[in-house]
Structure formats: C-alpha cells, structure tokens
Amino acid sequence: MAKVHPNRVDSDLPATSAPAAAYGTGGEGAAVLTVWRKSLLLNFDGFTVFDAKGDLVFRVDNYASGSRWEVVLMGAAGEPLLTIRRKKLSLGEHWLVYEGEGGDRPRFSVKKHANVLQGKALAQVTRCGLDAEGGGTYEVEGSYARRCCAVYDEQRRVVAEIKRKEATGGVRFGGDVFRLVVQPGFDAAVAMAIVVLLEQMFG
Template sequence: MTKQILTMGKVHPQALISSTTCNIFTSKQETFTLWMKSLVLNGKGCTVFDSNGQIAYRVDNYNCSHRNEVHLMDQRGMVLFTILKKQYKLSRFWEGYKLPATRNNDQKGPCFRVCKNYSISRWDSTYEVELGLDKNQPYNYKIESSTCKSAYKISDKFGVIVAELRRKKSSCGVDLGDDVFTMVVEPNIDLSLIMGVVVAYSLMKSKM
C-alpha cells in the first residue's frame, strides 16, 4: 500500500491532500486526472483526481476475476452507479444503474447504456451512449476514438464535445504512462454520469 501511495503522488503531485466533496454538475470547464489503478492493493479499478489533486471518484473491484459488475463511488465510498455487463443475442453492452443493483436484481432499469457501433470505419471506433433511460427521456452521446491513439472524446447529438480524454504528460512533456489520462469536462455537465460512461467504456476496452 505504501508503494501505491508513493506512485499516486507521482501521478498527481497534490494527490496526498485529503479529499473533499466534488460537485455534481460542472459550472466551468474542469480538468481531472484518471489513473487506471485501484488504491486497494492488488485490486482492479481506477482513481480520479480533481485539479487540486483531491480524490473525486474511484472504482475498487475487490474481486479481480469478476469484471461483470463494478461500482463507481465518490471519494467517501458512496456508490453512485452500479455498472453491469449485459448481452442480448450477439450484442454485448454495459448498463449503469443509480440504485444498488446486481445481475439478478436490476428491475429499476438503467440510467445509461454503452454499446459499440459496428457501422464504423477501419481506423476509427465509435460507441453509442443512451442516456436518460431511467426517466424515459432518452438522449444520446457518442464516444469516438482512434485505434492508433490512447485518446477519445464524448460528444452530444449535435457533435458538441462534452468531455475529452488524452494521455497525461508531466510538466516537462513526458508521458506518465498508458494508464494515466487527463480528462477535460465542459460546463453544465453531470460529472458522475460522465464518469459512469467513462468507466463503462474502459471496461469494454479492457482498460480496467
């Protein structure tokens, strides 16, 4: 655990500062650091830091062999989304539930669903995100990435980018590794929902 804490300090220089409650919606453009590591020793997951180096979100999958059900938590350990892997015929997708859910107890219905769009070009991959399913007010986002780059963007139906992720560099321009990302989120965006989508996408891409 000590080694994990020291490494965390390298990922974000202020990461050892105690965390505070994060906002639900962005009021301005905000920048986060995503470290695709769990703070739990030998665990799977990710840790998200805000621009002050404080922990904002985390995923700690204590059962490393079980990736079909994960939980997105805030810095206090409160579950924000349960994210479940689903399959319908030959199609596989991930769904996010706000209320506690399991693979055998998801009657409340999902808040969002992430699935791969198979009508894609050779070089780019696109994923469709269905949102607002729990309120019967569905709307769509789209995730676009390049196969040759560790970067992707999330945009709305008008093509406006709401969040973008790219490899994080140090102050001197050196890549911090293929498991450390900078995430920029635009104003008036639900942060926890974006994080739920990012977690589902990372699971689909086997990045977590």
C-alpha cells in the same frame, strides 16, 4: 519519478448520495480530472480520479473482487454513485448504467459499435427513462488505446474528452495516467462511467 497528484485521501470524507456534476470546474470552465488506472487497494484493478486541486473525487476498486459483469463507480468516501452492468443475452456488448447501487431503471444504455467500417466510432450512449427528457444520444469516437477520445452530443458538440496527460518537463505518464475533460452541463460521474466502459470494451 513524476507524481500523479500529491494530496492524501481522507478516510472521514462525508458521503454524498448523488453524483457530482462538475468536479473542479472553477466556475464556468471545464472540469479537468486526472484519471489513474490503478485502484487505491492493493492487488485490485480499478481507477483513482483526482480533481484539479489534487483531491480524490472518484474511485473504482472492485474489478478483481467480483464479476467484470458489474462495476461500481464510487465517490471519494466509497459511496456508490453509479452501477455499471453488462446486459446478458444481448448481441454485441451492451451495458446499462444505474443510479447508486443499482435498481430496475437504468439511467443510460451503452452499446459498443461493432461495425469496423464506422472508423473512429467506439460506442453509443443513450439516455433512459427520466434522463431521456434532457437529451437522447451521445457518440463516443476516437482511440481509447491512444487515450484520445471525445463524447459528442446530438448537435456534435464535445461534452467530454479523454486526453493524454503530460507531467512537468514534458515527461509522458503513459496510458495508465490521463486526463478527463468534462464540459459544463455534463455530469462528471457519467463521463467517468464512460471511461470505465471503454476500459471494459477496449482495455
């Protein structure tokens, strides 16, 4: 059976208060993360994410333990990096992404595209508050079911991609294991939050 990643998870990893910007970039290159659609905890849904060295960098464990209206993206040691909340009483699917355990001021607003005529358009990600000063809107396009998606900035540059992962020998893992490629300058934690939201919208 193909191995997702060999490295163990250390229980005494130091906690960090801010999301990492580019795990496993190796300097100037893009960060290539392996996303496993499985929680580290038994009987829980979620995600486990490894960097290029096989070290744990992100995890989501709380789908089954609480409401699907709120999901927390955590670091390797279980520290909350981003809190994703569905906006109530809104038309369509509208989510807000907060720093850490949440608060009153979201960093991002994410809306699911409802117009089927837009083809490959899946969602729109808009910066909020202070984050908006660094750029405005991102478009997510492709097919999440096929694990083939891209996140574009306002200049139509790809800042993150979801791709199928192939094991050694060309054996496919299927949809539960895939790659998340994050370009330099784009927050890897935000890219992973977009993956979580696509799972909520289209999973």
